[in-house]
Amino acid sequence: MRTQRTTARLEFWIAILGLAALLCLPTYASETASPASRSTPPTLPSWVHSTATPSLQAASAGDLDCLGCHDDAVESVARTAHVALDRSDAKSRWHQSSSCTACHGDAREHVDQLGDAPVFSFDGATAENSARCLSCHVDEHPSFPRSEHARAGIGCTDCHESHPAATAEATDVPIGLRGRPSAQCVECHQSALTDFSFTNHHRLEEGTIECSSCHDPHAPESRFQLAGFRQEPCLECHTDKTGPFVFEHGGQWVEGCTACHTAHGSPNRHMLQFQRVAEQCYSCHAFVPGFHTRFDADTQCTNCHVAIHGSNLDAGFLK
Amino acid sequence: MTLANPLRRRGCAWVTGATLLVCGLALPAQTSGQAVEAEFVLGWRFTDVEGAEGKYRQHINLDDGPRLFGLQLRLRPDSELLDLAEVQADRLGGDPDERIEIQLRKFGTYHLRFGRSTSEFFYEDLLLPDALVNPRLSNGGDFHTFDVQRVRDHAQLSLNIGSRNTFDLSFDRNRREGDSTTVFDVSRDEFELDQPIDETHDSISLGWQTKWRNSTLTLEEQVRRSENTRSVFLPGRSEGENPGPAILEIYFLDEPIDLDSQRHLVRFNTRPTPDLIIESSLWIDESDLTSSARERAEGTSFAGSPLDIDESGAVDIEREIRQADVDLSWRLSPRVALIGGIAHRELEQEARSSFEGGAQSSWELQTSTGEMGLEFVPNGSWSLGGGVLQETREVEHEGEAVETDHTGFFLSTTWRPRERMQLRLRTETAEIDDPYTLASPTDRQRTSFRFSWRPAGGTFLRAQWLDQDVENENSLWTNDYRSWSLRGGFRRGRLNASIGLGAVDVDRRIDQTVTTVGFGGGAQFLFPVDFRADSEFVDARVRWQPRSSVQLFADVRRFENEGDFSMRRDDIRLGLEFDLKSPLFARISARSIDYEEIRFGLNDYEANLLELGIGYRIGRP
Numbered sequence: 032m033r034t035q036r037t038t039a040r041l042e043f044w045i046a047i048l049g050l051a052a053l054l055c056l057p058t059y060a061s062e063t064a065s066p067a068s069r070s071t072p073p074t075l076p077s078w079v080h081s082t083a084t085p086s087l088q089a090a091s092a093g094d095l096d097c098l099g100c101h102d103d104a105v106e107s108v109a110r111t112a113h114v115a116l117d118r119s120d121a122k123s124r125w126h127q128s129s130s131c132t133a134c135h136g137d138a139r140e141h142v143d144q145l146g147d148a149p150v151f152s153f154d155g156a157t158a159e160n161s162a163r164c165l166s167c168h169v170d171e172h173p174s175f176p177r178s179e180h181a182r183a184g185i186g187c188t189d190c191h192e193s194h195p196a197a198t199a200e201a202t203d204v205p206i207g208l209r210g211r212p213s214a215q216c217v218e219c220h221q222s223a224l225t226d227f228s229f230t231n232h233h234r235l236e237e238g239t240i241e242c243s244s245c246h247d248p249h250a251p252e253s254r255f256q257l258a259g260f261r262q263e264p265c266l267e268c269h270t271d272k273t274g275p276f277v278f279e280h281g282g283q284w285v286e287g288c289t290a291c292h293t294a295h296g297s298p299n300r301h302m303l304q305f306q307r308v309a310e311q312c313y314s315c316h317a318f319v320p321g322f323h324t325r326f327d328a329d330t331q332c333t334n335c336h337v338a339i340h341g342s343n344l345d346a347g348f349l350k
Numbered sequence: 351m352t353l354a355n356p357l358r359r360r361g362c363a364w365v366t367g368a369t370l371l372v373c374g375l376a377l378p379a380q381t382s383g384q385a386v387e388a389e390f391v392l393g394w395r396f397t398d399v400e401g402a403e404g405k406y407r408q409h410i411n412l413d414d415g416p417r418l419f420g421l422q423l424r425l426r427p428d429s430e431l432l433d434l435a436e437v438q439a440d441r442l443g444g445d446p447d448e449r450i451e452i453q454l455r456k457f458g459t460y461h462l463r464f465g466r467s468t469s470e471f472f473y474e475d476l477l478l479p480d481a482l483v484n485p486r487l488s489n490g491g492d493f494h495t496f497d498v499q500r501v502r503d504h505a506q507l508s509l510n511i512g513s514r515n516t517f518d519l520s521f522d523r524n525r526r527e528g529d530s531t532t533v534f535d536v537s538r539d540e541f542e543l544d545q546p547i548d549e550t551h552d553s554i555s556l557g558w559q560t561k562w563r564n565s566t567l568t569l570e571e572q573v574r575r576s577e578n579t580r581s582v583f584l585p586g587r588s589e590g591e592n593p594g595p596a597i598l599e600i601y602f603l604d605e606p607i608d609l610d611s612q613r614h615l616v617r618f619n620t621r622p623t624p625d626l627i628i629e630s631s632l633w634i635d636e637s638d639l640t641s642s643a644r645e646r647a648e649g650t651s652f653a654g655s656p657l658d659i660d661e662s663g664a665v666d667i668e669r670e671i672r673q674a675d676v677d678l679s680w681r682l683s684p685r686v687a688l689i690g691g692i693a694h695r696e697l698e699q700e701a702r703s704s705f706e707g708g709a710q711s712s713w714e715l716q717t718s719t720g721e722m723g724l725e726f727v728p729n730g731s732w733s734l735g736g737g738v739l740q741e742t743r744e745v746e747h748e749g750e751a752v753e754t755d756h757t758g759f760f761l762s763t764t765w766r767p768r769e770r771m772q773l774r775l776r777t778e779t780a781e782i783d784d785p786y787t788l789a790s791p792t793d794r795q796r797t798s799f800r801f802s803w804r805p806a807g808g809t810f811l812r813a814q815w816l817d818q819d820v821e822n823e824n825s826l827w828t829n830d831y832r833s834w835s836l837r838g839g840f841r842r843g844r845l846n847a848s849i850g851l852g853a854v855d856v857d858r859r860i861d862q863t864v865t866t867v868g869f870g871g872g873a874q875f876l877f878p879v880d881f882r883a884d885s886e887f888v889d890a891r892v893r894w895q896p897r898s899s900v901q902l903f904a905d906v907r908r909f910e911n912e913g914d915f916s917m918r919r920d921d922i923r924l925g926l927e928f929d930l931k932s933p934l935f936a937r938i939s940a941r942s943i944d945y946e947e948i949r950f951g952l953n954d955y956e957a958n959l960l961e962l963g964i965g966y967r968i969g970r971p
Contacts, residue, residue, distance in 0.1 A: 110426075112457045114433070156727045158687060166624065170559065170566040173619040173629040176679030177689045182723065183774055184733035184764030205891070206905050206923065210422070210438075219800065221814050221835040225852045225887055228909050230409055230919065230945075237447035238440050239469040239500075268500070268524055270551045270576050270609070275639055275667045277701040277711055282787040285715070285745055290789070298883055298911045300473075300492065304829075304858060305881050306915045308492075313862045313877040314789040314827060321870025334493050335535045343605065343665045344643055344705050349535050350582075350603060 097131045097138070100146065105131070107194040134163060134193065157186030164188075172249040180248055190215050190248070207236030216242040223295055232296030245294065265294075276341030280348065282315050283340065308332050385428070386969045390421040390439075391937055393963025401945075401955030407472040410943060411446040412959060418442040419937075419963050433457050446470035461508040469500045471528075493540070493591075498528030498547050518557035518570075525550050532582060534601070536659075538652040539590035541598050543582045551576040564622065570615040578607040598649040598657075605644075607665075611637040625681035632674045641665040643705050663705030672696045689737070690722040714746040723760075735762045745786060755783040758794075771803040788825040789860070795819045808841030810848075827860040835887075844895035852887040856913075882913035899929035916948035930964075937963040 098105045108114060108131075132138055140148040153160045158176075164187040165175060175181055180189075204214040205224070213235060217224040223242075227235045234240060242248075245264040265288045266273045274284070283290050291311055292302045299306040305314075312332045333339050338348040397414040399406045421439040425432075434455040442448050447469050454462040473496040506520040526549040533540045555572040584601035612635070619629035647659035677691030697715040702708075723737025741756040758780035765773045780794040801813040813836045820829040832855045839848025858881040866873045889907040896902070905923040925939035941959040 112455075114457055155730050156684075157733070158681070158725065158727050159684065162625075162681065165627075169619065169621060169627060170561055170568075173566075173627055173679075174677065176627065176687065177677060177691065177723075182689075182725065182735045182737070182760075183762050183776060184727075184735070206903075219802065219812075221812060221837060221850070221852065222816055222833045222854075225833060225835055225854060225885075228887055228907070229885070229911075230909075230917070234447055234469055237469070238449045239447050239467055268502070270524070271526070271549055271578055275637060275669045275699055275701065277665060277667065277703045277709055279699075279711070279713065281747065282789070284713075285786045286790055290787070298885065298915050298917065305879075307881075309877070310858075310879045310881055313864060314858075314860055314879055315787045316864070317788060317825075317862055318865050318867050320868045321866040321872070324866055324870070324873060324875070331492055334533050334540060337494075337532050337534065343607075343641055343667075343701075343703055344603075344645075344663075346709070350645075 101131075104194050107196065110195055111193060113193060133167075153188050157184055157189065160188050161186040164191075174250040177251050178247075178249055179251065205236055207238065211238070211241065213242045216248070226293070226295035229296035229298050231298070231300060231302045233294065233302075272340040274341045277343045278346045278348065279341050280339060385426045387424040388422065388969060389965065389967040390423075391419040391963040391965040393417060393419055393937070393961055396960040396962075397957065398959075399955060399957045402953045403955065404472075404474040405945065405953040406943075406955045406957050408474065409945065410957060411470060411472055412957075413444055415444050417445065417961070417963075419961065424969075431456065446472075459510055461506075463506045464504070466501065466503045468502075471496055471498050471500065473497075493531070493533040493542060495531045496528070496547075498526055498530065501525045501527075514561045516557075516559040516561075518555070518559070520553075520555045522553040523550065524552075533591070534582065534603075536590075536598060536601065536647060537596045537649075537657055539592050539594055539596035541584065541588050541590050541601065543601065544585050545580075545582045548579045548581075549577065565618065565620040568615070568617040570613070570617075572611075572613040572615075574609075574611040574613075576607070576609040576611075578609075580605040580607060594652055595650055595654040596652045596657075598647060600646065600648040603643070603645045605641055607639065607641040609637060609639045611635060627679045628676070629678075630674075630676045633672075635669075635671040637667075637669040639665070639667040639669075645705075661706050663703055663708070665701070665703045665705065667699065667701040669697070669699040685727050687725040687727075688723070689725070691720070693717075693719045712748065715743070717741065717743045731766045733764045736760065752784060752786055754785055757781050770805060772801070774798075774800040785822060785824075788822060788862070789827050789829075790822060791820045791829070792823045793819075793821050809839065811838045812836070822860075825860060825862075828858065830857040831855070839891075846893040847891065849890045850888070854883070854885040854887075856881070856883040856885075858882075883911055883915065884913050885909065885911045901927040903927075912948075918944075918946045918948065920944040927965075933966055933968050935965045935967060937961070937965055 113134075134151075134153075136151045138150045141150045151163070153163070158181070161175065161181065165172065168187075175187075204217060208214040208217060220242075227233070235242070244267070269288075272288070288294070291304060293304055294302070297303060303311055305311040307329065308331045309329065336348045338345065338350060342348045342350065344350050394416050395412065395414050397412060418439060419441065421437060421442075423435075423437040425435040427433075427435070432454060434453070434457075436451075436453045436455075438449070438451045440447075440449045442450070447467070449465070449467045451465040452463065454460075473494070501524070503523045504521065507518070509517045509519075511517055526547055528547045530545045530547055531542055532545045533542050551574065553572060553574045555570060557568065557570040559566060559568045582601075582603040584598055588598050590596050590598070613633060615631065615633040617629065617631040619627060621627055642662070642664050644662045645659060646661075647657060649657040651657040673693065673695040675691060675693035677693075678689070680688045682688055695715075695717045697713070699711075699713040701711045703710075719739065719741045721737060721739040723735060725733065725735045727733045737760050739756070739758040739760075741758075742753065743756070744751055744753045746752075758778065760776065760778040762774065762776035767773070775798075777797045778795070780791070782790070782792050782794070785792055796818040797816070799813075799815045802810070803812075804810040813834075815834045816832065818831040820831075821827065833853065835850065835852035837848060837850035839846070841847075858879065860879045862877045862879060864875055864877050865871075866875075887907070887909050889905070891903075891905050893901065893903045903923075903925045905921075907919075907921045909919045909921075911917050921941070921943050923939060923941045925937065927935060927937045929935045939961045941957075941961075943955075943957045943959075945956070946954045
């Protein structure tokens, strides 16, 4: 398939040059957009003051002068979705207001005492931190308190940053994961990243999938541990394998795709649990037709049983 | 997949069109300050492969030619319509894994996302003389080949309507196209056949969410449609793989499949108090598959007589899944939380076929689960958790029922002895009665330990250990998995370095006594299954900026596997990036991959890649 380079390459270069031209338009090449020194953090942009939401303006110029001492924090929130807190009535259930106090609670005493009185700063127990986040975000993630992460004492702020730094902090992740959500996962789940290093693996580092393509970090690991028909995550992409079929491969159908495959990666072909396919099959099948004695132990069962995931035409999965 | 392919060309049009859209919307944007961040790198890759090119294509598959190595564009315009516009793209121009993501967002109002990712998969058997065929080769003895591309498009719109309502609309399309070969057993001989792949899976989801002060109701409807033109044909006269009189002159099997599914979901959660969350859901999934099959074959049979097969038939399958669950999370006090839930799922499937005399099948599956857990946080340094799960599953197929019971426990503890240091220990155990297969567990024990420490000064240390023992005490099947990893690094000014070690040990065994039945049956033989994989990983990464305008990076990895399938792979990447006349910069990177299969060496390859690129960067440090 990928054997020739044709004139379509010309179209590709036209598209890229067009993109480059757009980016070079004077409208965007303003002096303040010139590349900053790698080590100089950007100054607080003027648009934060002039175009900031009313809550941020109140925070900066109102009776709670958060911006006066915490300009970095205020600016960082302006880069996130929390900037829209005052655009809806979704006020925090902890404190019926918006902007900084929506998360950190009443700060009047903190301001009156010039910072001596503390505010809630998300450095206590993770369950308490998460409860505060869930006061607003419970509709998106009602299952989080029951998730594996929550049970392991991991809270929202362990993965999410409400005050992202202006400069991209260098993190220790493989080249292929830089700038991607999965980089967050592999910071803790090193063993999973190791599994993806096997020669046959799902394309995580290559960018085809993310960890969240199969796992929901905000929900319990599996609604059913034992289950039956546990193919739901696989079904998103591998619909041709999950049927339904007239003749189902019962063990695989009941126990799920991981009965035969290792989902992250495997040194074995097709990400199977065994390199020798007969070992995979004979792990379950203790009864075979009599003429199978003419096959030696190294015979690939799937050379005949080609429709091994299920068949509509043959009970022996021969077609 | 050549660049002439319409999918690849449309990918280029995507980038251009998306950029035009983003820039067009952002034109009124304020142009001062940090409103624009952009970076992209255009360049050329040179590739040199020695050895088994088929194996290189299966593993790496990076080709030479022009590439858009990366593109990130982020606009924050001062606009009533838009807060954020973002375009991200990787490896466009011919790589096996390409990705484009576009998002437009007005915080609190709407969020619009588009994306496309492509993935190419290549698998080719190394056909060897019989004397050398060995399934312990990475490809030994497998006649299947694949050369396919998977394209995934998705679009998603989330719209806030007023302060209480959210509307979600999403569309997903998965396409899989390409060529493959397979082997069919016809008249006791094996014949290699072509099987072009052409599948499309579409999914549309509509969601509506209404929030009250203490409750939220979510409704979702999802419609999925899959089409698969499954077709197998003989490319030319064949005498088969085995000696004998069987010959095929003509063979084709057409089995186009249409699958329609609908899912109806209702979810309700309520918070009677700030510390209590009760959520419940009910969903029903209905699937309907129709297919018609036609098989035609002409030739000579294994007995030397004329072979003439002409079969056709229709297939009709219905499946329905129903699931209901209720769960609660309750903070009894600032220190103690209770979690629990019950769930029930039912699956029914009926299938009918009129092919080759007809067949019917039916499946019923019911699963019920109850779980309860407790979390205790005595202080800011400790958290303790534990729980129990009880599950029952009944599978009924063709009048036979198998009931399986599963009881599981877990305990976990997290300790933060000092700031930025964590230790986590978790253990799970499960007992299963009457598992469904001989390779399904009756006992499962899993223990994991994690340590992380990030002291001030930019250093870090992480360690992990996982031990999982799974066994079936009836069939004596065991499946053990052990892994550990250790990673440490530091950051000093502009130097960022880390090194990691890891190992994975897998041990799967069963001494299977196989009984032959039917014609020629009655014999028994022992088939020992004894699989071992002992893998070790070493990797080191360095990023260094000797000056603000120069950056060096290196990523070195070694992976070795011993046991049933011994192999070794070294992967070294080096790179240099330096500023040219602002805002341009140059990037040079080299990569060397050395793959070796220890036992036979027939699939070994060595690949060297060189990438030269010119980059453009504004608004980003």
